[in-house]
Amino acid sequence: MRASLIQIAVDEGESAEARRRRTASLVRAQAGVADLVVLPELWTTGAFAYEAFAAEAEPLEGPTYELMAKAASDAGVWLHAGSIPERDPEGPLYNTSLVFSPSGDLAAAYRKIHRFGFDRGEAVLMGAGRELVTVRLPGTTLGVATCYDLRFPELFRGLVAHGAETLVVAAGWPERRRAHWTLLARARAVENQAFVLACGTAGTHAGVPQAGHSIVVDPWGEVLAEAGPGEQVLTVEFDPARVAATRDQFPALKDRVLGLEPPTGF
Numbered sequence: 001m002r003a004s005l006i007q008i009a010v011d012e013g014e015s016a017e018a019r020r021r022r023t024a025s026l027v028r029a030q031a032g033v034a035d036l037v038v039l040p041e042l043w044t045t046g047a048f049a050y051e052a053f054a055a056e057a058e059p060l061e062g063p064t065y066e067l068m069a070k071a072a073s074d075a076g077v078w079l080h081a082g083s084i085p086e087r088d089p090e091g092p093l094y095n096t097s098l099v100f101s102p103s104g105d106l107a108a109a110y111r112k113i114h115r116f117g118f119d120r121g122e123a124v125l126m127g128a129g130r131e132l133v134t135v136r137l138p139g140t141t142l143g144v145a146t147c148y149d150l151r152f153p154e155l156f157r158g159l160v161a162h163g164a165e166t167l168v169v170a171a172g173w174p175e176r177r178r179a180h181w182t183l184l185a186r187a188r189a190v191e192n193q194a195f196v197l198a199c200g201t202a203g204t205h206a207g208v209p210q211a212g213h214s215i216v217v218d219p220w221g222e223v224l225a226e227a228g229p230g231e232q233v234l235t236v237e238f239d240p241a242r243v244a245a246t247r248d249q250f251p252a253l254k255d256r257v258l259g260l261e262p263p264t265g266f
């Protein structure tokens with residue numbers, strides 16, 4: 001399987017509409033190159049451009065959906081189209097990832113569960129998703145996560161319990177915490193014996209320089225490919241059968257102990 005992670009530069013000099021069109025042509029250029037294309041988190045606005053969330057929010061089947069569904073079918077690829085600020089007509093905004101099949105049909109929508117910002121930003125401007133999302137592709141099952149989710153191993157264990165073998169993380173991760181990004185991506189791969197495909201943004205928006213450094217890690221924790229800091233398409237070939245082989249040869253996942261007793265307080 002070949003995957004291309006498109007690490008889009010999200011800078012303020014470009015409108016959301018211009019970036020949408022530019023990104024659609026980057027996806028189309030993956031025809032015949034990749035089976036799976038991955039985009040980052042909130043690439044129309046920037047993950048830290050809080051003021052833009054409401055202004056650029058769109059219904060699930062809004063302009064980004066339309067263009068990305070078409071780009072997926074034009075290119076004949078599975079497309080994890082990163083996330084959009086979704087306006088739910090009956091609720092709050094959500095940070096929602098969209099996954100399209102090669103025929104351009106929506107295969108999954110994932111509302112980010114862990115919102116970033118503590119008592120500000122996304123944490124107060126957006127609602128929290130409650131549902132794990134996996135997507136069955138020929139040869140592997142994707143587990144879908146978004147940015148700050150990467151810090152919460154129990155989410156990934158939940159995805160693995162539902163069959164995930166390739167963990168896809170769309171992110172807008174800042175340069176300031178780049179060391180955490182690489183470390184956490186490798187940790188999620190090792191502990192779950194799964195591939196991790198983590199796609200971030202480049203550029204600077206709302207004064208926050210982005211880390212770039214999108215990364216693909218194998219089930220043994222080895223880095224198969226890593227991008228630099230700027231806009232880049234990172235293409236990697238990987239064998240999804242390595243997940244089952246790793247889990248067979250080093251069956252640590254089978255040794256999980258669930259439902260431990262609480263401390264008795266000696």
Ligand SMILES: NC(=O)CCC(=O)C(=O)O
Nearest residue numbers: 047116147148172174177
């Ligand atoms: N958009 C995000 O979720 C940012 C997460 C982040 O900066 C961090 O976990 O650190």
